[in-house]
Amino acid sequence: MTNWRVIQLEEHDAYDNMAIDESILEHIKDERSSPTIRFYRWKPSAVSIGRFQSMEDEVNIEKCRSDGIDFVRRITGGGAVYHDYDGELTYSIIGQENLFPKSIWESYRMICGRIINGLKRLKIDAQFAPINDIVINGKKISGNAQTRREGILLQHGTILYKTDVSKMFSYLNVSKEKISDKMIKSVEERVTSVYAERGVSFQELYDAIMFGMTEFRDYGIGVISSSEARRASELRKTYSSSDWNFSR
Amino acid sequence: MTYWDSIDSVQILGDFFIHPEESILEIERTLVGISAKASEQEMSSRLQSFFDGRDIILVGVTAESIAKALKMAMK
Numbered sequence: 001m002t003n004w005r006v007i008q009l010e011e012h013d014a015y016d017n018m019a020i021d022e023s024i025l026e027h028i029k030d031e032r033s034s035p036t037i038r039f040y041r042w043k044p045s046a047v048s049i050g051r052f053q054s055m056e057d058e059v060n061i062e063k064c065r066s067d068g069i070d071f072v073r074r075i076t077g078g079g080a081v082y083h084d085y086d087g088e089l090t091y092s093i094i095g096q097e098n099l100f101p102k103s104i105w106e107s108y109r110m111i112c113g114r115i116i117n118g119l120k121r122l123k124i125d126a127q128f129a130p131i132n133d134i135v136i137n138g139k140k141i142s143g144n145a146q147t148r149r150e151g152i153l154l155q156h157g158t159i160l161y162k163t164d165v166s167k168m169f170s171y172l173n174v175s176k177e178k179i180s181d182k183m184i185k186s187v188e189e190r191v192t193s194v195y196a197e198r199g200v201s202f203q204e205l206y207d208a209i210m211f212g213m214t215e216f217r218d219y220g221i222g223v224i225s226s227s228e229a230r231r232a233s234e235l236r237k238t239y240s241s242s243d244w245n246f247s248r
Numbered sequence: 249m250t251y252w253d254s255i256d257s258v259q260i261l262g263d264f265f266i267h268p269e270e271s272i273l274e275i276e277r278t279l280v281g282i283s284a285k286a287s288e289q290e291m292s293s294r295l296q297s298f299f300d301g302r303d304i305i306l307v308g309v310t311a312e313s314i315a316k317a318l319k320m321a322m323k
Contacts, residue, residue, distance in 0.1 A: 050262075050264075050265075051269050051272075052261055052266070052269075052272060053261055054259075054263060075269070076269075077265035077266060103280070105303060129305055146265070147267070147269060149268065246260055248259055
């Protein structure tokens with residue numbers, strides 16, 4: 001049975017969060033680290049964009065800068081996400097591809113299934129919405145993104161704890177005409193959060209997702225190794241660089 | 249995207265997944281040189297023949313949707 005390392009909830013800025021995920025991926029590829037489940041928050045709050053998006057198109061850079069909101073390009077594809085410090089829990093799961101279904105679609109289903117099981121602990125009945133979302137009665141509560149490189153799968157995703165749609169739109173480049181009360185209401189009708197569903201504390205959400213991700217797994221609580229931290233501090237330079245963030 | 253008689257350069261942007269991610273650059277290079285007069289179908293076929301036989305997985309985007317976006321960008 002695979003022995004997983006679980007890194008308990010940490011807080012980092014956007015560049016460190018992305019750098020740590022990639023550093024762990026590299027260490028697992030080099031067989032210097034065990035498959036890992038990691039939980040984190042974004043401090044300060046941040047916007048991440050998908051690998052193939054344009055920062056200038058997607059992000060209100062001026063507003064982010066004036067409010068001290070980080071912005072970063074992810075290693076994974078997908079869309080732009082506002083990571084509110086108080087509003088979400090982020091996880092990453094990183095391991096050899098053979099620990100997961102070969103099909104990308106099935107691997108999303110498997111990993112998202114664990115989040116769904118975690119939410120069940122909170123009496124929240126969520127469903128997997130292919131390809132990579134989790135919904136409650138059709139309203140999105142979790143978005144997920146995956147990459148695979150050199151035999152290693154990395155998936156990270158967020159579980160919405162509390163949402164503030166107007167705040168989210170203020171950091172994303174949605175046209176002014178679209179940021180109407182009607183539009184905000186429409187998004188609010190398509191998105192939900194753990195707090196809106198059950199009113200539990202952030203700690204209760206974290207405990208539930210920890211349970212879902214680790215149930216039936218052989219695991220130990222671990223930390224980021226000094227080698228991983230060193231490599232992450234190198235990778236941070238890339239993630240915080242304009243060359244990377246404005247590369248498209 | 250820049251083009252005159254044919255596509256000089258192109259960047260495909262958006263909310264989608266391509267595995268492996270680095271292949272986006274090859275996909276974009278494949279489009280360079282295509283005649284600006286090429287139909288959506290011709291562009292789509294060129295992309296599809298590039299994908300055939302390669303281990304590239306597209307999620308949320310297809311050869312057809314890329315071709316459609318290119319034609320729209322040229323209007």
